[in-house]
Amino acid sequence: MLHLGWFLSFQVQSWNQMWSGEGGREWNKPQLYIDAARSLERAGFDYMMFEDGSFVPDSYGGNHDWWLKAARSVPKQDPLPLIPILGEHTKNIGFFATVTTSFHPPFMAARSAATIDHLTDGRFGLNLVTSHNHRTAQNFGHDALFDHDERYRMADEWIDLVRKLWDSWDADAVVLDEERGMFADGSKVHPVDFEGEFYRSRGPLNTTRPPQGRPALCQAGGSNAGRAFGAKNVDTIIAQVNGVEDMKAYRDEVSEHMIAAGRDPKECKVLFIVTPVLGETDAEAQDRAERGRLAMAGAVESNLASLSYATGEDFAKYDLDAPFPDIETNATQSSLALFKKLAAGKTLREFVTSDTRKSVDLVGTPDTVAGQMDEIMQEVGGDGFLISGSLHRRYVSEIADGLGAALRRRGLARDGYAGSTLRENLLEF
Amino acid sequence: MSADMFHLGWFGSFIPTTWTTGWDGTDAARWMDGKFYVDKVRTLERACFDFILFEDSSMVSDVYGGSSEATLKRGGWAPKGDPVALAPILARATERIGISVTMSTSFYPPWMLARSVATLDHMSRGRIGWNIVTSSEDLAAKNFGMDALPPHDERYARADEFVDLVTQLWDSWDADALVMDRERGVYVDHTKVRPIDFVGKYYKSRGPLNTLRPPQGRPVLTQAGGSPAGRQFASRYADMVMALPKGVPAMKEYRDDIRMRVAAEGRDPDRTKVMFVVSPILGETHQHALDRKAAKDEAVRQHPEGQLIGWSGSMEIDFSRFDLDKPLPDDVQTNGHQSTLANFRKWANGRTLREACVAYRTESMELIGTPDEVAAQMDEAMQEVGGDGFLIWNQPHNRRYIGEIADGLVPALQKRGLMRTGYGHEHFRDNLLEF
Structure with a gap:
């Protein structure tokens, strides 16, 4: 059985494409996401994961013009207020929203997450990021971003404190004894008196213990510091790894790290990012995939901008016909390492016009793709896939009602939810 | 003759409902799932309230008796859910009513607040308000890693800069920045989005905000300061000031003062509504209402602890130390709500603590009677004060009381032409400024 998730942001999803509908106008209202959540719940998905960022990118071309014009990564709204609404319209699917450990005050994050966990009856989780660029730091009043490894030391302390705040109310603290007048x-409610290198907090939290005890945690860091953090703390890791072999190595490495951290590897589910291309026949799906590859190859600017986003480096200034530049980054180190590996022996142009940013290609009829997913997971050893693609209703339906149904027929996707919380569903199999 | 039409709002917190009154249903065990609040806000929208306002705080008070035991036993200051997380659900369940949530300038990073409020304003289609507080409890400051809050007046100096910065972030996108030109593939016109490069004494932020300008441009700003610094702050920014002066003459004086300060800031006084907190006690007959009030007073006389816990939390003074049957000693100080302590002393005027508990009114004026009688009392008060309306403070906090206000008092007010029977606009501010 596979775990399934959907990866997205609270941003413009699709607005000037053939099947965009009214995406340009409705992206910042709840309905589009409500519809998606209900469809994915129908298909037995474990969760939707909202990434986030707090800056207007200007790494490509040295200004923000291209990003605003293309509605790429901006505008982007705060996903936290969206989750309670999605919870109201669903019963079982879980939701992760991203917060940055570098800038979100821990008490505020702990309380906000506890509240949302209550509002969703235990179906909420935090996706933890450390933020990866100076612009975010500058929006929060700093001159520059903290150093990569320092960010992870801060994150370690941050999550330690947040957990203590969640634990500051015992599970049986609320007694509601009318006779004794005791709420x-x-x-059974304890101060935390936390004194760390970066954070301090007295506690206790001023709201009751969250239904999950501790809301679920998710993480995506691929660097050494990031992986160690994930292995120690989180319930699910989302991974962008290229090819089955590397996927298997990644899952194995997470397991090793977890064992080293004293955890059972089954407690953390690794979901690999994919964008299945579905068709009524395998040939039709191949045609769509080919059209996608051509469009991708033509979108040089867009692809260069993506590289700039991940690395903070302005790729507009490099010669397209020279080899991929030899650069270092304080941003997403694992992404840069992956780019360098994939670009070996290629010019920058050859690299940005090739389609390399998925774990594996999944192309075919729903049944064909379900079969591919089955094979890959048998090889990798778990735990599932995170769908990332244009969030318009047609694609959501193709995945939920086409691929989802095919997976279920093969016994690879759940038929109903056994647990009532996000973590219970992650641990169901 | 009657007063001009006035505004009604509802003031409360995201806290448990009553649970020992006999009219509590099962909400006290399930309050954090939000369903009670969804029903509440729908009821208030049916009754044409301008808005619901959520105060907030970030602490488990342990001032009273030196521990959190009494606070938690009664469920007063804590637990309290984050109203920012509740607001989107309430907005989704309604069409027109405004929703104002408290967020503290002492604890929020300005960028985060600007973005969160902008997001809420979009999701609610222009119905969000930010209730600005500077926070006043050192205990909350300790939760956020500080030893204590900055002194009272410095908090307001910081808040000034904070609001300036947040407003600049909202303004960093022009209203016509979104062009959505499908042919040219241009979603946003980049020339209409600008960094703000804000460098203040307390805060810095580069900007621009990374989301579209909020539908209201600037979401509604509400505020409640009673001290001179608080009033001055309110007169610079607030669309609605929540006020607690006691008695009609003090209400009039307060409103006149705010309007004068607003005008001195070069703003139109009619664009800042002053609304007074009340908790009407309604009965089926006049005598029934008086009986309900007497019963309420007697319950406080027997169990003054609840009121003392409230004061302990807000004034940061342990009221358990004092003799209930003597007045508050003269040498007691606080770094908390200064105006609250000063007003308390002035008002208590030699009362014993027990009798002070019985006599104390958070609300500006007593309103007791049948719905029609209370409507007449509100009419008279507004004729005297000049405007702009009332905030109902839920006492007791349960469905029965909300229903009495929405389905008893409001129709009586509407019949007298004192309250709206529908909403003229889509946005919170437009409805607030409708009359």
Whole structure:
């Protein structure tokens, strides 16, 4: 059985394409996401994961013009307020929203997450990022971003504190004893008196213990520091790894790290990012994939901008016909390492016009793709896939009602949810 | 003759409902799932309230008796859910009513607040308000890693800069930045989005904000300061000031003062509404209402602890130390709500603490009677004060009381032409400024 998730942002999803509908106008209202959440719940998805960022990118071309024109990564809204609404319109699917450990005050994040976990009856989780560029830091009043490894040391302390705040109310603290006039038992609510290198907090949290005890945690870091953090703390890791072999190595490495951290590897599900291309016949799907590749090859600017986004480096200034530049980054180190590996022996132009940013190609009829997913997971050893693609209703339906149904027929996707919380569903199999 | 039409809002917190009154249903165990609040806000929209306002705080008070035991036993200051997370659900369940949430300038990073409020304003289609507080409890400051809050007046100096910065972030996108030109593939016109490069004494931020200008441009700003610094702050920014002066003459004086300050800031006084907190006690007959009030007072006389816990939390003074049957000693100080302590002393005027608990009114004026009688009392008060309306403070916090206000008092007010029977606009601010 596979775990399934959907990866997205609270941003313009698709607005000037053939099947965009009214995407340019409705992206910042709840309905599009409600519809998606209900469809994915119908298909037995574990969760939707909202990434986030707090800056207007200007890494490509030295200004923000291209990004605003293309509606790429901006405008982007805060996903936290969206989750309670999605919770209201669903019963089982879980939701992760991204917060940055570098800038979100821990008490505020702990309380906000506890509240949302209550509002969703235990179906909420935090995706933790450390932020990866100076612009974010500057929006929050700093001159520059903290150093990569320092960010992870901060993150370690941050999550330690947030967990202590969640734990500051015992599970049986609320007694509601009408006879004694006792709402909560003071002896079961404890200050945390946390004194760290970066953070301090007295506690206790001023809201009751979240239904999951601790809301679920998700993480995506691929660097050494990031992986160690994930292995120690999170319930699910989202991974962008190229090819089955590397996927298997990645899952194995997560397991090793977890064992080293004293955890059972089954406690953390690794989901690999994919964008299945579906068709009524395998040939039709191949045609669509080919059209996609051609469009991708033509969108040089867009692809260069993506590289700039991940690395913070202005790729507009490099010669397209020279080899991929030899650069270092304080941003997403694992992404840069992957780009360098994939670009070996290629010019920058050859690299940005090739389609390399997915774990594996999944192309065919729903049944064909379900079969491919089955084979890959048998090889990799778990745990599932994270769909990333244009969030318009047609694609969501293709995945939920086409691929989802095919997976279910093969016994690879759940038929109903056994647990009632996000973590229970992640741990179901 | 009657007063001009006035505004009604509802003031409360994201806290448990009553649970020992006999009219509590099952909400006290399930309040954090938000469903009680969804029903509440729908009821208030049916009754044409301008808005619901959520105060907030970030602490488990342990001032009273030196521990959190009493606070938690009664469920007063804590637990309290984050109203920012509740607001989107309430907006989704309604069409026109405004929703104002408290966020503290002492704890939020300005960028985060600007973005979160902008997001809420989009999701609610222009119905979000930010209730600005500077926070006043050192205990909350300790949760955020500080030893104590900055002194009272510095908090307002910081808040000034904070609001300036947040407003500049909202303004960093022009209203016509979104062009959505499918042919040219241009979603946003980049010339209409600008960094703000804000460098203040307390805050810095580069900007621009990474989301579209909020539908209201600037979401509604509400505020409640009673001290001179608080009033001055309100007069610079607030669309609605929540006020707690006691008695009609003080209400009039307060409103006149705010309007004068607003005008001195070069703003139109009619664009800042002053609304007074009240908790009407309604009965089926006049005598029934008086009986309900007497019963309420007697309950406080027997169990003054709840009121003392509230004061302990807001004034940061342990009221458990004092003799209930003597007045508050003269040498007590606070770094918390200064105006609250000063007003308390002035008002208590030698009362014993027990009798002070019975006599104390958070609300500006007592309103007791049948719905029609209370409507007449509100009419008279507004004729005297000049405007701009009332904030109902839920006492007791349960469905029965909300229903009495929405389905008893409001129709009586509407019959007298004192309250709207529908909403003229889509945005919160437009409805607030409708009359």
